[in-house]
Every structure is written in structure tokens, then in C-alpha cells.
Amino acid sequence: MAHVLEHYVSEEVIRNIKQLSTFEERGVPLTELRSHGELVISDIAISDNELFERIVSMGVFPGERIKVIGEIRKVIVVEIGNKKLALDEDIAKEIEVLEYEES
Amino acid sequence: MRSLKVLLVGQPNVGKSSLLNALVGPTVTVSNYPGTTVEITKARKRIDSVEIEFVDTPGIYSISDRSEEEKVTEKALFEEEVDRAIIIADAAALRRSLYLVLQILEAEITATVALNFVEEAEKKGIAIDTEKLGRFLNVPVVPINPLTMEGIDTLVDSLLEIRAEGFRVEYDDHIEKGIEQISSELKEERLPNRFIAIRILEEDEHFYKYLKDEGIIHEVKRSLEEHPETAEDTSKIRYGVASFIAERVTQIVPVEEESKERVDRVLLHRVWGPVITILFLLFIFGVLLYLGSLIQGVLMDLTDSLLSYLSMEEQSVVTVILAHGLTGVAAGVSIALPYVFLFYFLLGLLEDVGLLSRFVLNAESSLRKLGLHGKSFIPLTLGLGCTAPATRATRILSSKKEQFHCASLLACVPCSSRIAIIMGIVGFYGGMGLAFSVLATLLLAGLIWALAVKRVVRTKREPFLLELPPYRRPLLGNVLAKSWIRMKDFVYLVIPLLAIGGMVYGILDISNLTDTVVGPLSPITTWLGLPAVVIIPLVFGFLQKDLTGAMLISVLGIEISLALTPLQIYTFGVAATVGIPCIVALGMLAREFGSKRAILLTATSLAYGLLLAGIIWRMISLF
Known part of the structure; x- marks a missing residue:
């Protein structure tokens, strides 16, 4: 993906991605880290193109900060880019995250 | 100009x-x-x-x-x-x-x-x-x-103003190459080739029709073998560019977060969220029941005076038919109009405040068990007002199949007219306890129906993905405008049909045609353990649901509690309320899903209601 994004990408997103790449391990599914505070999206593993684009156009993108603010049964509510989204567990488990560290 | x-x-x-x-x-x-x-x-x-x-x-x-x-x-x-x-x-x-x-x-x-x-x-x-x-x-x-x-x-x-061309995203070399390749294979179109080519690269099948030959897609894919995720890459670059521009024009000043979000701590809570959603539904239902009874009182006075005025005139065929039509309109206007409007107003208010999407979220897990998407919450709740606009509201669901699935459940969501039957007839003549047992039966019947429909329809559920808008202060004008838009169907479509339904019933009544159904359909009343004439309000109620009560009184006399036992009143209540309620709802179903499906659904749901009412009656009689 680095190749694809080399032309443009916001510095914040780059900063966050750089921070991600210093980690040895890969991200974990959002469903497993949900109780932790501020997170950063490290990858989105959705294979359905349309759903992938939908998710991206809702502001869910690698490098974006995300926070779990609620959970009702199989739906997870997150805050991302000043917006609140409710996601199916099926979608949430395809979103990989890492804990966010202030740089 | x-x-x-x-x-x-x-x-x-x-x-x-x-x-x-x-x-x-x-x-x-x-x-x-x-x-x-x-x-x-x-x-x-x-x-x-x-x-x-x-x-x-x-x-x-x-x-x-x-x-x-x-x-x-x-x-x-x-x-x-x-x-x-x-x-x-x-x-x-x-x-x-x-x-x-x-x-x-x-x-x-x-x-x-x-x-x-x-x-x-x-x-x-x-x-x-x-x-x-x-x-x-x-x-x-x-x-x-x-x-x-x-x-x-x-x-x-x-x-x-007259304008130059807008910004254009430059993609990676391999994507640009793919765009170029596809661009040269497109038919002459009003849309720019580059745009169509990008959509095709993103595998949007909707745009394949612009290709001279769909075979080119495979060719392009082969040449992009090293980049198997071209479609995703395209979205990624676009988002990357968006974030690049956004960052360059945005200045962030740290501020104290103001907390309007305390509400969400409760509404998005795993326990309190669903509890509050249910309480809210009960509250809205309570308000509706209260209003329903209030309005019914007014209605009776109104129709009485109207009808007595008409009967003073010479009793000609025309006046009788007209009287029936007017009763239909009066019922529609005085019961349903204020009730439906208030209801839609309340719902619109919740929507604009931002609460409705939270309720949708909370309803998701229960609706999922019924095979439905959380968004079905909205048409189903609208069904408590009038089944016809609720049927149209199923459009917020993604696929036709999901829409039909949701609409089929409206058979067991009592609309204002059906609530009026439950409260005004069952409750009035049989007591509130009886009215609530009809409601409980309807709920139970709805659950069984929903599970059965789930097995038959087998909808592939869209994944649940919903934005929760921030809480905003609602604007009265907007809420009113929206309630009116939802009401429009009701005013322009439902009310005229109510009048026509009333008049058709009037024609059948004076030509004594209503009696002709009593004999042939007597197996139904026998099955339900009801007097044979009760078939008239049951069948003709389908033309104009709000007249069911009046028809029942006209066939049995005003002392219904003397003519029917409480169990019979209950059975009548169930038989009259389970199923797609009336011809207007049938028409709306036909408009949205075609007449074949509409008739099939209506017939099945009505048969289900009659079957159920008969079975329950028999079971209770055993004790």
C-alpha cells in the first residue's frame, strides 16, 4: 500500500502509519481490542469491493484514529473522524487496529 | 429564458x-x-x-x-x-x-x-x-x-458563473494504464471516458454497459496481474488525496470537548439501550391508545350529526350511497388523520433530534433474530400509524427482497384503524382486559408469522452499518414538513379510497348484495364460532377498515355485548386485526412489489388470522 499512497496522503495519516510500521506485530481485529481507549486503524481486510469503498467513504481508513464508545450485542459503536458509526461485528472483525500512542 | x-x-x-x-x-x-x-x-x-x-x-x-x-x-x-x-x-x-x-x-x-x-x-x-x-x-x-x-x-x-475544470485525481501508473486501456474501448457517451473507465476498474458492474465489448475487462485484469487489488487501490488513493487536501486546509485548535454525549452513554449501553428503546415503544403506544380513544369520542359525535343530517333528506339511493361514502371519509378524517399525523410528528421529532438512529441500533439484534435488518425498525414503527405509508417506507432497505420481507410483517403491526377496532369495539364492549389480550395475541401472532416468513423468504441480510448523527435541536418547521410528506400518501391516497370503499359498501348494502356473502361464507363464521352475519364487517371491513365497527353494529344492533359473548368479541377482534388490513394496503403492496406478490401476501396473512382466531377460540372453549 505504501506504493499506492506515495503521491498524496495527509501528514497525520503518514505519521500514524509510520508509527504503525515501527510495530513488529500486525494489528488485531477491532473486535478483540474493543475495550481499549484510543486506537489506530492499521489495515482493513474487507474483500468485498463495494463494502470496502463504503467503509472508506465513511472515513474508516488505515491511519485514522478510532475509539470504541459502545457495544450492544453484536453491534459495535465507534467514534471516528468526529462521527459515530455503528458496525456489525462481521465488519468490525475485518478492521485491524493498534493502540494509539501520542507521538 | x-x-x-x-x-x-x-x-x-x-x-x-x-x-x-x-x-x-x-x-x-x-x-x-x-x-x-x-x-x-x-x-x-x-x-x-x-x-x-x-x-x-x-x-x-x-x-x-x-x-x-x-x-x-x-x-x-x-x-x-x-x-x-x-x-x-x-x-x-x-x-x-x-x-x-x-x-x-x-x-x-x-x-x-x-x-x-x-x-x-x-x-x-x-x-x-x-x-x-x-x-x-x-x-x-x-x-x-x-x-x-x-x-x-x-x-x-x-x-x-462559467467555470474551468475541477481537480482531477492522478492515480498510480498501473491504474492510469488500465484507465487508458479501457477508455479506448468505450462507446460514445455523454459521460467522460476517464470516469467510466475508473468505475469499470473499480468493478462497478453498472458501468459495464458502456463497454463495446465486456471481454476487455479480462484483458485489463490480466495486464494488471501484479496488482490484484486495483479496485481497492483506487479507493485508497482517492481517500489518500482527500486526506491530503483536508489536512492542508484545516487548522486544529485544541478545545475542551463539550459533552452532549452523556445521553449516548445510556443509549449505547448494552443493557440500558435496549431497555429504553422498549420503554419508548411502550410510551409511544400508550400515547396512541390514549389519543385513539379520545378521538373516537369526537368521531362518534361527528358522524352521528352528519348522518342524521343526511337521513333528514329524502332517502334516495344516491343519499344512502353518499352517506356511506361520507361515513368513510369521516372515519378517515376524524380517527386516522389526527392520530396518524400526531404519530408521524412524534416520529419525525425523534428522527431530527437524532434519537431514532439510536433506537434502530438497539432494535438491530432483536430484528436480526427475525431475519431483518435493523433499519426495518422505521417502517415497522410507521406501521402503527397506517400500513400503506409504512409499506412505502420499506424502501429504506437495500434489496427488494428485504423490503418485501419487512412489509410482510406489517400484517401483524396494528395500524390506527386496527387499534381503533381493538380499543373501540373489543375494549368498549368487552373491557380493557379483553382488548389487551387481543393486543397480546397480535404480538404473539406477529412473532410466529415473522419466524415463518423468515423460513420462506430467506433474505440475505446486508451487513449492519449505520451512522449515528450528532444530537441536534429539531426545527419545528422541518418536522412539520416531514410529517406532511409522510401524511401525503395518507391524505391523497388513503382517504379518497376510504370514501370509495364506503360507497361501494353502500351500493352493496342497498342492493342487498352484502347478504349474498353471508351464506356462502358461513363456513368461516362457523369456524370462528361467530354468528353468520358477522362475516359482513369482516369481509367488507377490507374495503374500509374504519367502518368495521359501524358495520358490526348495523348487523348485530347497538347492544353488541348482548349479541356476543366476551370470547366471541375476542375472536372477532383477532380475526379482524391479523393480516394485511385493507384494500388500500393491498394496493400499496401491489405498487411496490407487483400484484401477484401483493395478493399472495394478503390472502396468506388473512387466512393465517382466521386460522389462528379459530384455533385459539377452540382451545379456550376446551376449558
């Missing part, structure tokens, strides 16, 4: 409809629930010597062929003549707003970006340099506030 067609496009809940309000006045629906406008709203205005037609489109997050909203908006954008587009962006969520902006600019539509919620963003410490953003995008960017009318004139002026 010059005329311009201007499309309003934007992500859900970005203030499109309130902008249209600001542009042309309060003619349209505005809402705080993502995806409420599935239909297109148009409004005209003359500015200087130019006739501008504004077209409000359903909110979409991006251009892809996923939901009903997207299909409607894309049709308006790409298949019809458009002169200009106003793309509304949310200042507090600029990155993702720009994603859609970039995508629309790819289609080379002459656009102006209207930046909404600038003050809200500033409160969050986000300041946006709109001029700089305009220079990046090479289109006018106008900060607006539809509520204070700020920026509206500038926005209109910008539509009349």
Missing part, C-alpha cells in the same frame, strides 16, 4: 434537505436519520432571468452500486441531463466529505462545494480555509449555514 438543473448531492445527514429549504423555502423533508429521502425532491426558483430547478437526491457516501439511495442518486447524476451540482460537505468530517467530492469531480460535472456545519466544526476546534480548499479543488467553495441563510446568495451566484 435560461434554465438550469442543479443537483444537490452529499453524504447522508450533511444538511442537503435543509439547504434546499434555505434555497427555495420549506417544501421538503429534512431529517437527521441517515437515508430517509429515498425519493427525489424537486423545487423551482427564478433567480434574475434564470429558472433554476433544484433536485435533492438521497444521501450517498460514495458512488458505488450498493443501496437503493445510491441507485436513485446515480441515476440522477449520470443518466439525466444535469447542468450543475452542489456538493454539500461537512466541515467536521472533511476527509470523508472530500472523498465524495473527488468522485463526483471525476465525472466532470460542473460543481460548487457548499461547506456546511462550519460553526459546529469550529466548536470542535476545526477551522477550514475555504479559499485554499477552493484553489485545491478548482471549484468554488462556499461556507453556508442554511439555518441563518449565511452564504446562500453566494452559493446561488456561484452557480451562474
